Each structure stands twice: as structure tokens, then as C-alpha cells.
Amino acid sequence: MSPRLMKALINGLLIGGTVVALFPLLWMLSVSFMAPGEASALPPPLLPKHPGWANYRELFVRAGMGRYLLNSVLVAGAITALSLVLNLMAGYAFAKLRFAGRERLFQALLGALVIPAQVAMLPLFLLLKYVGLVNSYAGVVAPAMATVFGIFLVRQYARGIPDELLEAARIDGAGEWRIFVQIVLPLLKPIIVTLAIFSFLAAWNDFMWPLIVLTGQEHYTLPIGLASLAREHAQDSELMMAGSVVTVLPVLLLFLSLQRYYLQGLLLGSVKG
Amino acid sequence: MNSPRSAWLFLAPALVVLGVFFLLPVLGALILSLTDYDLYALADIRNLRFIGLGNYWELLHRPLFWSALGHTAYFVAVGVPLSMGASLGAALLLNSPLARCKPLFRTALFAPVVTTVVAVAVIWRYLFNTKYGMANYLLGLLGIHPVDWLGDPHWAMPTIILFAVWKNFGYNMIIFLAGLQAIPPDLYEAARIDGASAWRQFRHITLPMLKPTMLMVGILTVSGYFQLFAEPYVMTEGGPLQSTVSVLYLMYDEGFKWWNLGSASAVAFLLFLLMFAVTVLMVKLSRRGEHPDGGPA
Numbered sequence: 114m115s116p117r118l119m120k121a122l123i124n125g126l127l128i129g130g131t132v133v134a135l136f137p138l139l140w141m142l143s144v145s146f147m148a149p150g151e152a153s154a155l156p157p158p159l160l161p162k163h164p165g166w167a168n169y170r171e172l173f174v175r176a177g178m179g180r181y182l183l184n185s186v187l188v189a190g191a192i193t194a195l196s197l198v199l200n201l202m203a204g205y206a207f208a209k210l211r212f213a214g215r216e217r218l219f220q221a222l223l224g225a226l227v228i229p230a231q232v233a234m235l236p237l238f239l240l241l242k243y244v245g246l247v248n249s250y251a252g253v254v255a256p257a258m259a260t261v262f263g264i265f266l267v268r269q270y271a272r273g274i275p276d277e278l279l280e281a282a283r284i285d286g287a288g289e290w291r292i293f294v295q296i297v298l299p300l301l302k303p304i305i306v307t308l309a310i311f312s313f314l315a316a317w318n319d320f321m322w323p324l325i326v327l328t329g330q331e332h333y334t335l336p337i338g339l340a341s342l343a344r345e346h347a348q349d350s351e352l353m354m355a356g357s358v359v360t361v362l363p364v365l366l367l368f369l370s371l372q373r374y375y376l377q378g379l380l381l382g383s384v385k386g
Numbered sequence: 387m388n389s390p391r392s393a394w395l396f397l398a399p400a401l402v403v404l405g406v407f408f409l410l411p412v413l414g415a416l417i418l419s420l421t422d423y424d425l426y427a428l429a430d431i432r433n434l435r436f437i438g439l440g441n442y443w444e445l446l447h448r449p450l451f452w453s454a455l456g457h458t459a460y461f462v463a464v465g466v467p468l469s470m471g472a473s474l475g476a477a478l479l480l481n482s483p484l485a486r487c488k489p490l491f492r493t494a495l496f497a498p499v500v501t502t503v504v505a506v507a508v509i510w511r512y513l514f515n516t517k518y519g520m521a522n523y524l525l526g527l528l529g530i531h532p533v534d535w536l537g538d539p540h541w542a543m544p545t546i547i548l549f550a551v552w553k554n555f556g557y558n559m560i561i562f563l564a565g566l567q568a569i570p571p572d573l574y575e576a577a578r579i580d581g582a583s584a585w586r587q588f589r590h591i592t593l594p595m596l597k598p599t600m601l602m603v604g605i606l607t608v609s610g611y612f613q614l615f616a617e618p619y620v621m622t623e624g625g626p627l628q629s630t631v632s633v634l635y636l637m638y639d640e641g642f643k644w645w646n647l648g649s650a651s652a653v654a655f656l657l658f659l660l661m662f663a664v665t666v667l668m669v670k671l672s673r674r675g676e677h678p679d680g681g682p683a
Contacts, residue, residue: 116484119484120484123479123482123484123485124484124485124486126479127479127480127485127491130476130479130491130495131491131494131495133552134494134495134497134498134552134556135494135497137498137506137509137510137513137552138497138498138501138506138509140509140513140520141509144512152512152518153517153518154518155518155523156523157518157519157520157523198399199399199400199403200400202396202397202399202400203396203397203399203400203401205396206393206396206397207397210388210390210392210393210396211388211390211393212390212393212394213390215393222404225404225408225409227609227661227662227665228412228658229609229612229613229654229657229658229661230408231613231615231634231637231654231657232411232412232415232651232654232655232657232658233407233408233411233412233414233415234411234641234654235411235415235418235637235641235647235650235651235654236410236411236412236414236415236418236651237407237411237414238641238642238647239414239418239647240410240411240414255403255407256403256407256408258400258403258407259399259400259401259403259404261404264400279388283388289388289392289395289396293396314500317502318500318501318502318503320502320503320504320615320616320619321615321616321634321638324619324638325638325642335502335505336502336503336504336505336616337504339502339504339505339508340504340619340620343504343508343511343620344623350512350515350518353508353512354508354509354512356505356508357505357506357508357509360502360504360505361501361502361505361506364500364501364502365497365500365501367500368497368500369493372493372496375500376496376560379557379560379561380560380561380564383561383564383602383606
């Protein structure tokens with residue numbers, strides 16, 4: 114095969130793949146601006162005849178989507194902030210602080226990764242029920258406040274901090290907390306951004322646990338609200354597409370603006386060592 | 387010198403959270419699975435009885451459990467190779483020196499990974515609508531009769547598999563891409579001088595060098611695909627004729643629809659055991675084809 118033909122083939126396939134990957138998302142955006150019923154036609158219309166915000170108005174005014182959006186922002190924001198603090202502290206301790214049984218404890222945590230999270234969900238529900246946290250924001254946030262993956266990620270990165278730097282600060286009389294906040298955290302900035310995006314995306318996109326623990330509509334996050342809307346309004350394609358846009362757009366934009374950090378973290382997290 | 391005491395203070399918050407909200411519940415699940423915890427026990431704990439392996443015994447005699455297991459195995463057996471094949475194919479294309487605009491393509495191909503399953507499942511349900519869906523319209527142009535994608539028991543699972551592959555392949559693509567970039571270019575250089583064709587280079591350099599990446603990606607993908615839940619929940623509600631009831635779907639229904647928490651815990655544990663066994667098997671099989679010195683056969 115000639116190099117020119119090869120080049121055309123490779124780039125053609127990449128363009129084809131890109132169309133397949135993006136078409137559903139672009140069409141979702143287009144249909145969300147159509148008038149009710151417009152999308153149920155043959156051939157399926159690609160662009161709205163008279164684009165309008167009617168579906169979005171319907172979603173926010175009548176279907177309570179504003180509340181779900183607010184809930185998602187609150188829950189994902191709280192999970193991101195709290196898990197950052199806890200995972201950074203623990204990851205740093207595993208990387209740089211000395212205590213007996215450090216390696217064994219860390220190995221045990223990594224070992225726990227083979228247990229699927231769903232195994233814990235039934236007793237966790239009972240536990241939260243007895244302490245009165247079912248159907249509350251805290252019920253969604255609490256179990257996500259620390260993750261083995263997050264601790265692992267921080268540890269991998271923090272091992273690169275030179276010990277001499279920390280020892281010098283100790284000799285100067287700085288306390289452990291002060292060293293962590295004033296020396297370590299600034300050095301960890303790239304991994305903090307990475308971990309923040311990971312946590313936020315995971316929390317925003319999480320479905321099964323919020324579905325279990327949130328029983329009342331007033332606490333629904335976007336995925337749960339959208340799933341329940343989809344069961345009621347199965348035929349209103351335009352409305353559902355608008356709902357999907359509201360759910361997907363924030364995370365897509367976040368990824369697009371910070372993708373360098375996200376992809377970097379994905380690679381750091383996928384190489385064990 | 388830092389003291390062990392301060393180290394434990396740094397560790398304590400995360401360890402407490404993981405202990406209370408993960409390890410303790412996992413142990414709880416083991417105990418729960420040995421009891422008949424149901425709606426009555428939920429109302430009054432005194433109704434709780436210890437029944438040993440009763441839940442497990444009963445599940446193994448329930449046709450629905452076996453069919454849920456079968457559907458999940460189908461999803462894993464077909465979905466994982468397809469997904470990994472798509473990932474590797476896309477990574478090879480992106481890694482080619484002939485490819486243009488790589489960052490742009492990479493971002494576009496990765497985009498589905500960060501989307502919310504529920505939202506994109508809703509989109510796919512519309513694309514695969516029997517009457518007005520784009521999929522049937524395009525097939526119609528080729529003269530193929532409309533398929534009842536999500537309403538026909540034979541087609542529902544394949545449609546969900548297509549959806550899952552579309553949604554997930556970008557994740558492994560990035561990992562494969564990094565693996566490909568780590569292969570020393572002089573290996574290919576030497577092969578070219580020896581006159582090896584592109585296919586032989588792929589077969590004898592790329593694949594063996596990529597083996598560790600392949601194993602890791604394989605294990606992650608298999609365990610991810612065993613956890614099938616949101617897709618059938620949104621797209622088919624387990625139907626038609628329960629053809630898309632996965633093991634986790636069964637666990638959810640059993641636990642949170644019928645409140646048989648004991649039996650649902652047994653389902654969760656059986657899934658865990660199965661995933662563990664498959665992972666161990668994969669590691670064993672991948673080691674078998676190797677020389678004792680660890681090099682490729």
C-alpha cells in the first residue's frame with residue numbers, strides 16, 4: 114500500500130471514529146432545541162426548524178431540574194472538597210511519614226480494591242438508616258469522603274518530594290501540620306487538580322449509590338432525577354434530550370478545560386508500583 | 387524526625403471513613419448474607435434469624451439468578467473483547483506517525499468516557515427507537531427492515547453492549563496509547579531493516595511488548611463490565627422478558643424493591659467471588675505462555 118493511501122486510510126478511520134463518538138452528543142444538543150414532537154418524524158430531523166428554549170424552560174419550571182442541578186453541585190462539590198483533604202493527608206503520610214506497618218497497611222488497602230463497592234451497599238444502607246442519614250446529602254457524601262484510588266494517586270506523586278526538604282523544615286522547628294500546608298501542598302498542586310477533577314466527575318456521574326440512599330425527590334441528583342423523568346416522559350424525546358444536556362454539559366466542559374490533568378491522572382493511576 | 391503519632395493523625399480521618407463506610411459494611415454483608423433479613427426484620431430486628439447458607443442454597447435453585455448470571459456473562463464475554471479491540475484499534479491509529487491532528491481526535495474519542503451513563507443511555511434509547519430512531523432509519527436506507535432494538539429479547543443485550551463499548555473504549559485507548567509509546571522505536575527500526583511487514587511487526591513486537599498493559603486493562607475492564615447496572619436500569623428496566631436483568635440489577639431489585647436484604651447480600655457475595663475467580667484465572671493464564679525468565683514465549 115502506498116504511503117499516501119495509508120495516510121488517507123488512517124485519517125479516514127479516525128474521522129469515522131470521531132463521528133461515531135460525537136454524533137450522539139451533538140444530536141442530543143440539536144434535538145434539545147426542537148419543538149415538542151418534532152423529533153418523532155421520519156426521516157429523523159438533524160436540526161431544529163425553529164430552535165427555542167422551551168424544553169429547558171419546561172425542565173426548570175415544571176420538572177424540578179433546577180433543584181436536581183443544585184443538589185448535584187452541592188453533593189459533588191462537598192465530596193470533592195472533603196475527599197481532597199482526607200486523601201491528600203493519607204496519601205502524604207503513606208509516602209513520606211514513618212510508622213510501623215506502613216507498607217503492609219498500604220498493601221492491604223490496595224488489596225481491598227478487588228472488592229466491588231456494591232458488596233458494601235446493603236449493610237451501608239442499613240447503617241445509615243439506623244443513624245438517620247438515609248435520604249440526606251450526608252448519606253451520599255459520607256461514604257465517598259476517602260477513596261483508596263485517591264490515596265494511591267497522592268502517594269505515587271508525593272514520593273517525588275525530597276526528604277531533605279521536609280527534614281530541613283523540621284530542623285527549623287516547623288510542626289508537621291505546618292510542613293504539610295506550607296511546603297507539601299504547594300508541591301502537590303498538579304495532583305490536587307487531577308484528583309479534584311476525578312472526584313468531581315465520579316461524584317457527578319455516580320448513579321447506583323444515590324439511587325439507593327436518596328428516597329425523596331427533593332434530594333435527587335441529576336442522574337437520579339433524569340432516570341425518574343425518563344420513566345415518566347419516555348415519549349418526550351426533546352425534553353429528555355434537554356435533560357441530558359443539562360446533566361452532561363457541566364462534566365464535558367470541565368473535562369475539556371482541564372483534560373491535560375485528567376489524562377495524566379488516568380495514566381498515573383493505571384500503573385501500579 | 388517525624389513521629390509515628392503525627393503520621394497516624396494524618397492517616398486517621400481517611401482510615402476511619404474507609405473502615406466505617408467500606409470495610410465494616412463488607413463484613414456486615416457477609417453476616418447479612420447468612421440471615422433472612424427482610425421487610426419484617428427491617429421493621430423489628432427481633433424477627434431476624436440466622437439461616438447459614440440458606441440464601442446461597444436458595445439462589446442456586448432460582449432460575450432468575452442463573453439467567454441474571456448468564457446475561458452478565460454474555461455482556462462480559464462479548465463486551466470486553468469488543469471494547470478492548472476498539473480501544474486498541476483507536477490507540478494504534480492515534481499512535482501512527484501518519485495520523486494528523488492527534489490531540490483533537492484523542493479528545494473527541496475520549497469524550498464519551500466522561501459523560502453521565504444515565505444521560506447518554508437516554509440518548510441511545512432515542513437513537514435506537516424502533517419507529518423514529520436514527521439507527522433504523524439508516525438501516526432502512528440500506529433496505530433492512532426495522533429492528534426492535536430494545537424491545538426484542540434477542541436484540542436488547544447486543545444494543546446495550548454496543549452502547550457500553552461506545553461509552554467506555556476511550557478510557558482503555560489512553561492506557562494503550564501510553565503503552566504503545568513506551569515501546570522502544572529501535573525495535574521497529576530493526577524489524578524494518580530485516581524486511582518485516584507491518585502485520586509481522588504488530589504480531590511480534592507490538593503485541594508481546596503490550597502484554598502487561600493488556601493484562602491490566604483486561605482485568606480492569608472485566609471487573610468493570612461485571613458491574614453492569616445503570617444501562618439496563620435506564621434503557622430497558624431489565625426487560626424485555628427479563629433479558630437484560632444483570633446480577634447487580636437482581637441485587638438491587640431483591641434488596642431495595644423487595645427488601646430481601648439477606649438474599650441480596652448473598653447475590654453480591656456470589657458476584658464478588660465470581661469476579662475474583664475470573665481475575666485470578668486471567669493472571670494465571672497470562673503467565674502460562676511465558677518462559678520462566680519472564681520473557682514472551
